[in-house]
Amino acid sequence: MKKLTQTVSASLIGLAASLQGGVAEEWRFNNFLPETRPETAELEKFVADANAAIEGDIEIKMYSGGSLGLPNTDALRFLPRGAVEMSLLWANYLGRDAPALSSVVVQGTIGSIEEFEKAIPVVREIYEEEFADWGVTSVGYAAIPMLSVSVFCRDEPVRTLEDLKSKKLRVWARDQVETFTRLGVAAQIIPQEEMYVAMKTGVVDCALYPALYAHTVSLQEVANHASYLYPMASGPYVIGVATDKWEATDAQTKSAITSAAEDLWNRTNQYEDDFERELEAREKLAADGVNWVDDFSDEDRALFVASVTETWEMLAEEAGGKAPAYRERVLDALGR
Structure with a gap:
């Protein structure tokens, strides 16, 4: 009987561990754009693609339209502190805390697709450098239409x-x-x-x-x-993760997210229509x-x-x- 009890107990412990291990860690993705915006549909596909590639260890869940109550102007404050694991960022909203960011591309100074395509690589480089100074890693981008x-x-x-x-x-x-x-x-x-x-x-x-x-x-x-x-x-939207969070993330998850983000960029970085x-x-x-x-x-x-x-x-x-x-x-x- 004692042996049977030990066997049953071991099985229950193993089952509990298995169930616990099957629960994915949720990454809350703050998206300040309304659910009705076309970019939100693209971000939803990014989330679905990333989750499929992560295979359940982490599950990204997007909250749109300010539903988390986090002002987009405060992103450089709440994201490094872990209020959410991931957030959409737009440089022009962040001028109070990071004036240099809001002056990278002033709206109206670039008036053609041809000019903008020349500027985009440099703008992305600058964003990566500046966000890094705030403890935020740029893990992806979504282009904004002309x-x-x-x-x-x-x-x-x-x-x-x-x-x-x-x-x-x-x-x-x-x-x-x-x-x-x-x-x-x-x-x-x-x-x-x-x-x-x-x-x-x-x-x-x-x-x-x-x-x-x-x-x-x-x-x-x-x-x-x-x-x-x-x-x-406009400069593109940035998908940001707190740098310490990103550095602690396993390589497979990083690869899944950045691959889905690259697909997002390739889909949205189109201006012909x-x-x-x-x-x-x-x-x-x-x-x-x-x-x-x-x-x-x-x-x-x-x-x-x-x-x-x-x-x-x-x-x-x-x-x-x-x-x-x-x-x-x-x-x-x-x-x-």
Whole structure:
């Protein structure tokens, strides 16, 4: 009986150990983008591909749309401290803590796909260096489409910088605040998740936003008019992991994640269809009642680009440290 008891006990212990060993460690992946964004679908595929290759030792679970309550502006604070194991990062949101990052690519300074393709390798190198200084390892990238940014207004159409001076404008980054301030326009940063209410309640009269993504935030429900202002290339989204966490991760898991991330980059780093998708988005918005008026003039766009160029130089000098050198590296890549 004693031998039988020992046998049963050993079996139960073995079963418990087996069950415990079968539970994968969860890596929480913070994705600040809404679930409806096309990039989120690409990130979901990245997660599925990585999990399949990891084979159960670690399971990445993505939380989208700010559902974890982690402000995207605080990523350099919460990620190294282990609040989550992985997070999407966008340099333009991180200017408060890392001014040099937000001045690497100022939105509006690169206006063509050809120029952007020259800059991308250098931008990625700079991101890896700068994030490493914050204790974050860049394990992957997701490209952002070449966007066409428009001015969406609630009550009346605006298609000149002069008319925009009498409006309160929503923007999403400090470089835009600085650029529009130079042009005499009152601009304020309002997070994407608060933009709908701000437009509906009149906190702002107009909002800067790409038509391509307007439906994902129901902008057509609160904006009755829109006019195209400028093309925008942005540095890619970064998938970051705390460096100490990454260094402690086994080689097989690292390989699975970086391989899935490389596939993600190859899928998203495509720009040929961006303008066609932009036109389709405008047609859909018009069908939903948005009055699409004439574009801002070439003269206004030239004024805007001149203001952006001044803003880029000012932000780099203000940030100090490595920022001016980062800007020069991007300018060299662009051949300017």
